[in-house]
Amino acid sequence: MTEQIALKFDIEQGDFIRAGEASSKIKKMLHQLGFNANIIRRAAVAAYEAEMNIVIHSWGGYVQAQISPDAIIIIAKDRGPGIPDIEKAMKEGYSTAPEHIREMGFGAGMGLPNMRNSVNEFEIHSEIDKGTTVKMVINRTGGVPK
């Protein structure tokens, strides 16, 4: 049996004060487990962007990290309006974040592209008025994605 550990963090909509806490805890745990700096950096960015998406765009959800010696799997699931056009949303610079969010320095349209660029596998499913699920896999070996 491969050893595995899972962490789950509930994320609330609009909670900018706690935003980043889940990713920070995941990052600390990866240090303690002995992952190398590069993998930790990528996982931290992916988890943080996923966490922020839930805070900004959804009605709430969770971020989960499943960690094994082979891979880190990050799942972000939210209840929310969903993404009408995923292809557009994946484009760098495309954002549906409202003005007040942009004024806080978020919503630059780099969230999903940053996530995809940080991980080895990226899956996204979205249903209008239900929510969005993102699954990301970072392999311990296998290098940096293009």
Add this chain to the structure above:
Amino acid sequence: MSLFHAVTLDKDKCLGCTNCIKRCPTEAIRVREGKAKIIDERCIDCGECIRICPQHAKRAVTDSLEKIKQYRYPVALPAPSLYSQFNSNVSVDKILAGLLELGFVRVWEVARGAEIVSRITEKYLKEKKLPRPVISSACPAVVRLIKVRYPELSEHILPVYSPMEASARIVKREMEEEGYPPDEVGVFFISPCAAKFTAVKNPIDRGKSYVDGVVAISDIFGPLYNVVSDMKESSLLQKSGSAGIGWAVTGGEVRLINEERRLAVDGLNHVARVFEDVAMGKLKDIDFIEGLACSGGCVGGPLTVENPYMAKARILALINSSKNDALPELPAGVSRDNFIWQDKLKVQGVLKLDEDMAAAIKKMDKLDKIHRNLPGLDCGSCGAPTCRALAEDIVQGQADEVDCIFKLREKVTELAEKMVELSSKLPPSMKKDTD
């Protein structure tokens, strides 16, 4: 790798209180058998514990002023923060002249070295592509914080010599050219902090430092005060300008950086908060970060004697009155490459629970379970800074669950209840029929 540390404990003075463990930014202290114990791998020599210890049991090892006598030609490298320790009647020239009176044959201002480092940094940032934001390497405690807690940021560190190293290199070369025998020249940094001593004993980038000794500002202040207070006039010795002197306070380095999007942060906990954001890719709008361990910058160093706010005011006054604000060119014949780190920062995963990741995962699982069972008060009575840290120590076999006084109390209660219960039991032969 040797684990030299400038911050040490005076066991006789330590009462085993838990002030220091709570304040340590890398959770590097435990209280064991009534005394604080520093975990070498984790200590970054920031000096927070020196500041907080009510017994003054934590101290910084530095060289005594006596050590300069071991060299025929001792040279003083005063940190710019030294200038801030005296009131405005004492000019920089007097301070430098005072150092000569104390037995140094030459003074070379680290403020001047800082100006040269600023010049080199400007060119380096233009030519080399470092991941943004670039993080200054001037504060040795901050560099070690990255080593211990943020190894994922090691690529962001600016691999340029600190002003201290740059100054030492330049003055040694200068004196060699003038015909002084190199082994008779001893270069002494006059330091506001302990981390600089560690940086000299155990340099981060190369085998050996150009600095031969480190004297604490707090040790030299008395003798220096005595000579400067009687001084009427002094010749013009100061070569540094406002740019270099400004390095003594937070923002002094960053204001010379030719990047629009820059940030200066001081106090290790604040620095850690900024690094946390960098690690998550949150600070995309920033190109350069100056992080300083001490609040206020080097003027707030643990080995200074003046109130850091007074010291800062003094530095600002010196900046305002300075007529020289230009950055100097490199001395002739000195190459810029001589001031760039030869090696990358070596990061070691000091936080990992086990060399084997599968074993580490098992330990983490156990750690989580233990942690959930602890009271979560982070009281420190067990000798670990937080309940989480105690759980980690338990998993690593260095502590026991009943080290927690609340867990111990629970167990004692259970035992007492059991005893009461047992005391009411009688053998069947003696039991009375109650029906």
